[in-house]
Amino acid sequence: xxxxxxxxxxxxxxxxxxxxxxxxxxxxxxxxxxxxxxxxxxxxxxxxxxxxxxxxxxxxxxxxxxxxxxxxxxxxxxxxxxxxxxxxxxxxxxxxxxxxxxxxxxxxxxxxxxxxxxxxxxxxxxxxxxxxxxxxxxxxxxxxxxxxxxxxxxxxxxxxxxxxxxxxxxxxxxxxxxxxxxxxxxxxxxxxxxxxxxxxxxxxxxxxxxxxxxx
Amino acid sequence: xxxxxxxxxxxxxxxxxxxxxxxxxxxxxxxxxxxxxxxxxxxxxxxxxxxxxxxxxxxxxxxxxxxxxxxxxxxxxxxxxxxxxxxxxxxxxxxxxxxxxxxxxxxxxxxxxxxxxxxxxxxxxxxxxxxxxxxxxxxxxxxxxxxxxxxxxxxxxxxxxxxxxxxxxxxxxxxxxxxxxxxxxxxxxxxxxxxxxxxxxxxxxxxxxxxxxxxxxxxxxxxxxxxxxxxxxxxxxxxxxxxxxxxxxxxxxxxxxxxxxxxxxxxxxxxxxxxxxxxxxxxxxxxxxxxxxxxxxxxxxxxxxxxxxxxxxxxxxxxxxxxxxxxxxxxxxxxxxxxxxxxxxxxxxxxxxxxxxxxxxxxxxxxxxxxxxxxxxxxxxxxxxxxxxxxxxxxxxxxxxxxxxxxxxxxxxxxxxxxxxxxxxxxxxxxxxxxxxxxxxxxxxxxxxxxxxxxxxxxxxxxxxxxx
Numbered sequence: 001x002x003x004x005x006x007x008x009x010x011x012x013x014x015x016x017x018x019x020x021x022x023x024x025x026x027x028x029x030x031x032x033x034x035x036x037x038x039x040x041x042x043x044x045x046x047x048x049x050x051x052x053x054x055x056x057x058x059x060x061x062x063x064x065x066x067x068x069x070x071x072x073x074x075x076x077x078x079x080x081x082x083x084x085x086x087x088x089x090x091x092x093x094x095x096x097x098x099x100x101x102x103x104x105x106x107x108x109x110x111x112x113x114x115x116x117x118x119x120x121x122x123x124x125x126x127x128x129x130x131x132x133x134x135x136x137x138x139x140x141x142x143x144x145x146x147x148x149x150x151x152x153x154x155x156x157x158x159x160x161x162x163x164x165x166x167x168x169x170x171x172x173x174x175x176x177x178x179x180x181x182x183x184x185x186x187x188x189x190x191x192x193x194x195x196x197x198x199x200x201x202x203x204x205x206x207x208x209x210x211x212x213x214x215x
Numbered sequence: 216x217x218x219x220x221x222x223x224x225x226x227x228x229x230x231x232x233x234x235x236x237x238x239x240x241x242x243x244x245x246x247x248x249x250x251x252x253x254x255x256x257x258x259x260x261x262x263x264x265x266x267x268x269x270x271x272x273x274x275x276x277x278x279x280x281x282x283x284x285x286x287x288x289x290x291x292x293x294x295x296x297x298x299x300x301x302x303x304x305x306x307x308x309x310x311x312x313x314x315x316x317x318x319x320x321x322x323x324x325x326x327x328x329x330x331x332x333x334x335x336x337x338x339x340x341x342x343x344x345x346x347x348x349x350x351x352x353x354x355x356x357x358x359x360x361x362x363x364x365x366x367x368x369x370x371x372x373x374x375x376x377x378x379x380x381x382x383x384x385x386x387x388x389x390x391x392x393x394x395x396x397x398x399x400x401x402x403x404x405x406x407x408x409x410x411x412x413x414x415x416x417x418x419x420x421x422x423x424x425x426x427x428x429x430x431x432x433x434x435x436x437x438x439x440x441x442x443x444x445x446x447x448x449x450x451x452x453x454x455x456x457x458x459x460x461x462x463x464x465x466x467x468x469x470x471x472x473x474x475x476x477x478x479x480x481x482x483x484x485x486x487x488x489x490x491x492x493x494x495x496x497x498x499x500x501x502x503x504x505x506x507x508x509x510x511x512x513x514x515x516x517x518x519x520x521x522x523x524x525x526x527x528x529x530x531x532x533x534x535x536x537x538x539x540x541x542x543x544x545x546x547x548x549x550x551x552x553x554x555x556x557x558x559x560x561x562x563x564x565x566x567x568x569x570x571x572x573x574x575x576x577x578x579x580x581x582x583x584x585x586x587x588x589x590x591x592x593x594x595x596x597x598x599x600x601x602x603x604x605x606x607x608x609x610x611x612x613x614x615x616x617x618x619x620x621x622x623x624x625x626x627x628x629x630x631x632x633x634x635x636x637x638x639x640x641x642x643x644x645x646x647x648x649x650x651x652x653x654x655x656x657x658x659x660x661x662x663x664x665x666x667x668x669x670x671x672x673x674x675x676x677x678x679x680x681x682x683x
Contacts (some may be wrong), residue, residue, distance in 0.1 A: 006437055015638075030533065030534070030537065031412065031531050031533060031534050032412055032512050032534050034512070034533070034646075034648045034649075036627075036646065036648040036649070036651045037648065037649055037650065040650050040655075041627045041629045041651075042628065042653065043296060043654075044254060044629065045254075045283060045295075045297035045301060045629060046297065046301075047257035047261075047300060047301055047304045048257070048258060048261065049258055049365075059649070059650045064655070074236045087412035087417070088413060088531075089412060089446065090413055092413065092446065092512070093348065093443075093646060093648060094347075094348075094627075094646075095255065095346060095347055095348040095362040095363060095364050096254075096255065096364070097255065097258075097364035097365040097366060100364075109327075115413060115416065117413070117416070117446060118416060118417070118446070118448040119348055119362055119364060119443070120446065122363070122364065122367070122473065123364035123365075123366065126364060126367060127366060129399070131476055134328050144446050157570070166508035174563035175380060176240060177239045177241045177380050178239075180238070180239040180240060181239040181241070181378075184239070186237070186238060186239050189237075189370055190266065190268070190370055190373050190374065192235075192237055192239075192243075192378070192386060193243055193373070193374040193378060193422070194268075194368055194373060194374055195375075195377050196235050196243060196374075196376070196555040197271075197374070199234045199235050199243075200234050200245060200271075200374065200375065200376060201275070202234075203232065203233065203234045203245045204245055206231055207231065207232070207245070207247065208476065208477075208480050208676065209247060209338060209340065209341055209477070209480070209589060210247070210546040212473060213469045213473040213477045213480065214469075214473055
């Protein structure tokens with residue numbers, strides 16, 4: 001079970017447009033949670049992402065015999081959650097897209113945090129996963145609410161830039177470029193970039209290294 | 216763009232490589248060089264095949280194998296079936312898409328961030344992308360180098376461009392001189408300690424000042440390599456005579472008159488003397504001592520003479536407490552004297568010939584402490600060959616180090632080189648994250664290669680200057 005990703009309401013339905021995500025939330029407390037913790041490198045030795053959903057936070061969730069350890073991702077109260085709550089500098093470290101892939105394939109479709117590492121946040125946008133930020137105090141309240149009432153649904157609305165739950169609504173931050181990419185369905189950027197192939201030729205004609213500095 | 220008009224190198228290269236402003240407001244940036252390795256690329260090639268796309272600029276794309284390669288037994292098929300499958304996938308992809316490939320038995324094979332500069336592929340005034348966060352290394356040449364994810368690799372393969380947001384630029388001015396026994400690794404660990412592991416978010420770091428100007432290219436690579444550990448996606452040093460001298464004569468560097476033209480272009484991309492920065496940080500080089508990490512991220516670093524800090528005195532007490540839980544140490548302990556089990560000299564941060572020379576200088580004529588497992592993993596086949604020519608392999612082997620072949624090895628333990636259980640490793644790599652070196656309970660202490668060498672001989676953390 002995963003969250004409800006709303007499609008563009010009305011006539012033109014584009015499945016790539018991501019405007020609103022609703023669902024249960026799951027907290028992963030702690031600053032500077034790095035991508036080695038999100039997915040240890042030894043689980044990346046695969047040529048597809050298909051199994052990555054088995055591995056998020058693997059070493060924190062399982063002991064060396066494969067027995068479960070206490071962790072929100074093992075906690076039945078959070079089963080089916082689609083919105084991850086995190087603190088500062090989440091996703092620091094490696095560029096491995098295996099990290100957001102592992103979270104996404106586990107069922108996470110949006111992440112709310114105090115801040116995100118640059119490459120991780122970029123990877124998320126490329127996959128259509130909004131990473132939005134709130135202040136530390138707001139995050140503490142969101143986490144407490146979710147820990148107390150894990151069955152509660154959150155709604156993250158990119159159009160109004162708000163997060164709402166039954167106790168109210170708070171403002172979220174997201175870089176405007178990422179918001180546009182998600183809302184207008186441009187996060188899967190290849191076609192946008194390919195459309196400019198003539199402009200690419202113009203750009204590279206300015207670069208002397210493209211001809212090896214020859215005449 | 217006229218000189219002395221207040222632009223940084225970042226501004227200039229960004230502008231000259233801009234293809235268009237996209238409807239999202241992002242910039243479409245042309246990428247001059249794309250480096251590919253086996254771990255983050257197979258899914259990107261699959262995406263190309265699914266979409267029926269070709270590679271836009273195969274001649275600007277180079278591949279090698281580094282992350283999963285064994286550093287001892289290298290015969291095929293590899294003993295690790297998953298590693299063999301990954302290597303075969305890359306071999307098939309470079310064949311199908313016509314990419315120049317430096318494979319396991321190629322004399323140019325090595326860690327992607329070691330071989331790019333070594334071959335002269337990495338050049339000033341260029342944009343570069345690679346599916347690896349330590350791509351910031353190439354900034355040492357005055358290159359804008361971006362570590363990217365797999366979906367972005369797909370975009371670079373298909374279009375030779377990326378959709379990016381422009382960063383701000385922070386100048387980090389390291390003035391004065393470094394004391395003997397203090398290396399580029401100590402400088403970057405000190406910078407990250409001061410600015411934090413998230414402090415560089417939204418910034419490119421420009422490193423300058425007399426300490427950086429005096430650094431060799433290999434030292435500048437170590438410095439730029441760990442920019443990402445400070446949260447900065449990009450780090451760079453302005454190109455100068457040191458840069459040009461390093462590049463001259465390398466295989467992919469233009470020769471003769473074209474080299475002169477290249478130097479003219481390379482010189483023109485350096486930041487203007489009156490460049491405007493979004494932030495400036497001053498660091499006094501003489502105050503930096505040999506530095507080691509004590510925790511679970513590279514910002515948790517201290518001078519080797521210091522005691523472990525009280526979490527409540529730090530900006531992030533929670534992460535500090537988590538670090539103490541993992542490391543099993545207490546505030547107030549001296550970091551010098553902590554026993555080690557493993558010594559690792561290698562990684563894209565510190566596996567170049569000057570790193571091996573610095574370590575060999577400490578090791579020569581001495582023995583690794585009983586009970587310490589010590590290994591040296593050169594960054595490339597060429598570094599290995601050069602070290603053997605200089606007899607460094609004998610110095611290490613005579614002391615009890617294992618002498619290996621090139622790869623990422625124990626930096627991230629995707630190959631058989633890994634920590635066991637709760638082992639403590641003195642490591643010249645870049646990340647002391649929990650579980651990074653292959654064991655969930657393993658503990659990593661980052662330091663310069665010379666410091667790793669001294670720790671290997673002593674069996675504990677020591678100030679390398681005791682060995683001079």
